[in-house]
Amino acid sequence: MADSRAQLTETLDVLLRFGALMLRAGDTAFRVREAMARLAGNMGIENLSLQVTLDAMSATIRRQGETATLTCDVGAPGINAARIGALERLAEASTPGLTPDALGQALDRIERGSPLHALPTVAIAIGLASGAFSYLNGGDLLATGAAVVAGAVGQAGRGLMFRHQLNQYAVTAVCAVIASGLYCLIVFGLAGRGFSAPLAVGFISSALFLVPGFPLVASLLDLVQHQTLAGVARLFYAIMILLAAAFGLSAVAAVAGLTDVSAPAAAVGPDAMTVVWRAVASFAGGCGFALLYNSPLRTVLTVGLLSLIGNELRLALHDLGLILPAATFVGALVVGLLASLGKHWLHEPRICFTVPGIIIMTPGILAFRTIVLLNDGNVLAAIEAGAGCCFIVGGMALGLATARFMSERRWIVER
Structure with a gap:
């Protein structure tokens, strides 16, 4: 009896380790439940009851009349697309008769995996x-060039700080200061202290790598799937990251004396070369964020293509007169639907395609106006700009969620 109870506890312990690795890599709580349920069934578990939050998990399993309950800490959240893919493939490939030792050894191999891309490579990709992003949102040559340098340096600094396991919120605020501060130094050194609308776009673009796209989208998907505790916790985690970035940007904006600017006028009927350069920029943006999330090379290229298609469609619809939130919704919807095909060909989770594929749609100039207006104490105007920003971000998330409803029956039918 004692040996049987010990084996049951060992089984639950390795299952919780698997789930914690998935959550820490950035996967959604409902996918963690599905993967753990599959593994539990293949390990002879009759029933699995699971409670998931962002920083802890507790589970109870039953087998042949015996039960075991354990709780584990998840640890600091992060994003690792390669690890998400490896863990989901491990669960899908499991067969009846799986033992705790075999699963533990597989998890050891996955944990020992090194980052797929070197820090300088990721920094350069984020700079590009x-x-x-600056070019797509109306930034001029100086703004775009300065954003490349500032974004690359900011990401390099963040990568080095994360190697020392520093607090994520503090690192985010510091890197926002580094990136935007360097951007202002470059711009002021070359163009003086005047800040036009195109230069304002570059300011927010320099800190684009701090946008917590993965947690924001994952939180929405979890909430839609009734994973309320995990969804709300992840949402507030993402909001805290955004606030930390906004704090750093606000500090630099206040010191630099930046004032509010209006958004650049949208182009109507762009010429052929503009369309081509927009496509190049969208592809580069998607690839950069896929590299940041530690995706395999073929996934990086696929994300770049999805970003190109989705963002070109969004911008074309906006050029034709469709309001930006609605155009963003359509662009994100197309990215989500195409990702449904890509995940079957490349055997990678859909979230590894969709999130980096839509980050380029982030409303940068509205975010900039919100921060600067709050610094100036113009609360009503800041709320107006912030509401516009939220509607566009909501269009991005809802587009991906709608794609799920359209392509997966289990999202429509509740059990």
Whole structure:
């Protein structure tokens, strides 16, 4: 009896370790439940009851009349697309008769895996993504070039700080200061202290890499799937990251004396070369964020293509007169639907395609106006700009969620 209870506890312990690794890599709580349920069934578990939050998990299992209950800490959240893919493939490939030792050894191999891309490679990719974002939102040559340099340096600094396991919120605030401060130094050194609308776009673009896209989208998907505790916890985690970034940007904006600017006028009927350069910028932005999330190379290229298609469609619809939130919804919807095909060909989770594929749609100039207006004490105007920003971000998330409803029956039918 004692040996049987010990084996049951060992089984639950390795199952919780698997789930904690999935959550810490950034996967959604409902996917963690599905994967753990599959593994539990293949390990002879008759029933699995699971409670998931962002920083802890507790579970009870039953087998042949015996039960075991354990709780584990998850640890600090992060984003690792390669690990998410490896863990989900491990669960899908499992077969009846799986033992705790075999699962533990597989988890050891996954945990020992090194980052797929070196820190300088990721920093350069994020710099190019920051420049691409600046160009797509109306930044001029100086703004785009300065955003490339500032974004790359900011990401390099964040990577080095994370190696020492520093607090994520503090690192975010410091890197926002580093990136935006360097951007202002470059711009002021070359163009003086005047800050036009195109230069304002570059300011927010320099800190684009701090946007917590993965947690924001994952929280929405969890809430739609009734994973309320995990969804709300992840949402507030993402909000705290945004507040930390906003704090750093606000400090620099206040010191630099930046004032509010209006958004650049949207182009109507862009010429062929503009369309081509927008496509190049969208592709570069998608690839940059896929590299940041530690995706395999073929996933990086697929994300770049999805970003190109979705963002070009969004911008084209906006050029034709559709309001930006609605155009963003359509662009994100197309990215989500195409990702449903890509995940079957490349055997990677859908979230590894969709989130980096839509980050380039982030409303940068509205975010900038919100921060600057709050600094100036113009609360009503800041709320107006912030509401516009929220509607566009909501369009991004709802587009991906709608794609799930359209492509997966289990999202429509509740059990």
